[in-house]
Amino acid sequence: xxxxxxxTIGTAAEGKAGAPILLDGVGRRFGAVVAVDDVSLAIERxxxxxFLGPSGSGxxxxxxxxxxxxxxxxxxxxxxxxxxxxxxxxxxxxxMVFQNYALFPHMRVxxxxxxxxxxxxxDRAVIRARxxxxxxxxxxxxxxxxxxxxxxxxxxxxxxxxxxxxFRPRVxxxxxxxxxxxxxxxxxxxxEIKGLHGRLGITFVYVTHDQQEALVMSDRVVxxxxxxxxxxxxxxxIYDHPANRFVAAFIGESNFxxxxxxxxxxxxxxxxxxxxxxRAAPRTSGDRPSIMVRPEKIxxxxxxxxxxxARNVLSAxxxxxxxxxxxRRYTLQTETGATVIVKQQHRFGAADHTTGExxxxxxxxxDTLLI
Numbered sequence: 341x342x343x344x345x346x347x348t349i350g351t352a353a354e355g356k357a358g359a360p361i362l363l364d365g366v367g368r369r370f371g372a373v374v375a376v377d378d379v380s381l382a383i384e385r386x387x388x389x390x391f392l393g394p395s396g397s398g399x400x401x402x403x404x405x406x407x408x409x410x411x412x413x414x415x416x417x418x419x420x421x422x423x424x425x426x427x428x429x430x431x432x433x434x435x436m437v438f439q440n441y442a443l444f445p446h447m448r449v450x451x452x453x454x455x456x457x458x459x460x461x462x463d464r465a466v467i468r469a470r471x472x473x474x475x476x477x478x479x480x481x482x483x484x485x486x487x488x489x490x491x492x493x494x495x496x497x498x499x500x501x502x503x504x505x506x507f508r509p510r511v512x513x514x515x516x517x518x519x520x521x522x523x524x525x526x527x528x529x530x531x532e533i534k535g536l537h538g539r540l541g542i543t544f545v546y547v548t549h550d551q552q553e554a555l556v557m558s559d560r561v562v563x564x565x566x567x568x569x570x571x572x573x574x575x576x577x578i579y580d581h582p583a584n585r586f587v588a589a590f591i592g593e594s595n596f597x598x599x600x601x602x603x604x605x606x607x608x609x610x611x612x613x614x615x616x617x618x619r620a621a622p623r624t625s626g627d628r629p630s631i632m633v634r635p636e637k638i639x640x641x642x643x644x645x646x647x648x649x650a651r652n653v654l655s656a657x658x659x660x661x662x663x664x665x666x667x668r669r670y671t672l673q674t675e676t677g678a679t680v681i682v683k684q685q686h687r688f689g690a691a692d693h694t695t696g697e698x699x700x701x702x703x704x705x706x707d708t709l710l711i
Contacts, residue, residue: 357541358386359420359510366415375401377567388537388544392554393564403547435504435512443488450484456507474502494525511543530556585711595680596630614676618652620708629710635683637707641700651702658697
């Protein structure tokens, strides 16, 4: 290998920092189980995209097929315009960070990070220089002489990332790399990884079952259900406009209220829930759709009336209250027996509501979705 100074890790040398990816009708079965069913998806150059879904939804199988550790039964996978279905993993120019980090316990940190370059026959001087560079990239300078057992979980994760990017891949695949960390460190590392993506400029494909990780880090989220794509979109779009009940329930917390079509009011559709009439923007949902509203969108009005025409109103009784730090979480019951969850920000002057209290629930018509 040429020992001349190569471009810094992650810089867009000759405009080639990240590679576009295309999954075209990809399917994968394991015996009678359909793990991935006709998945088609275009991933932009340099994008941070996350596959999100419950266990068994097909997200990890998609990642393994991108990496080359699984072969699709049908369909094509293109990385930078080239089909890679029949290409071995080491020729795909793809970095991989595994769930358990997969560090070699008998090797020091510097040896772990430099391993991919030794496998590729790089000159020792180049390896040393790139290891130092990679350690600085993940804020681990000075840790090269330690063994993995001498590092915290977050530090081991940084080492695994450094090893995955040292050979300058155009795609980085990450398989639930934060699942073994405690909550506080996991949240810190979400921002670390997001910042790293910004510095590297390469295409990140991330897999998780944790909705917060997906919403915090991603340019787009791919929600998977039973081997298929349920919805693809920017985090805010998926949260505010879920495509169906599965997405609405899986992404964040949602309230669902059964309702009966009751006519129209100008551009709005009217629905009846018990004795209350609720309004929503029209959407094809049949005669008995579910009205969906997020808990944090609802305000609790202790008494009286709500006269704002732009808001829906529903009477309810407080059944339980829980203090969760930044918010107070209320469980309420409507006149039909339906349960409604409300999250009220914990701030000075906010009223506390007690069990058995009769209240009005009020939320914007614009925040009312039909599922």
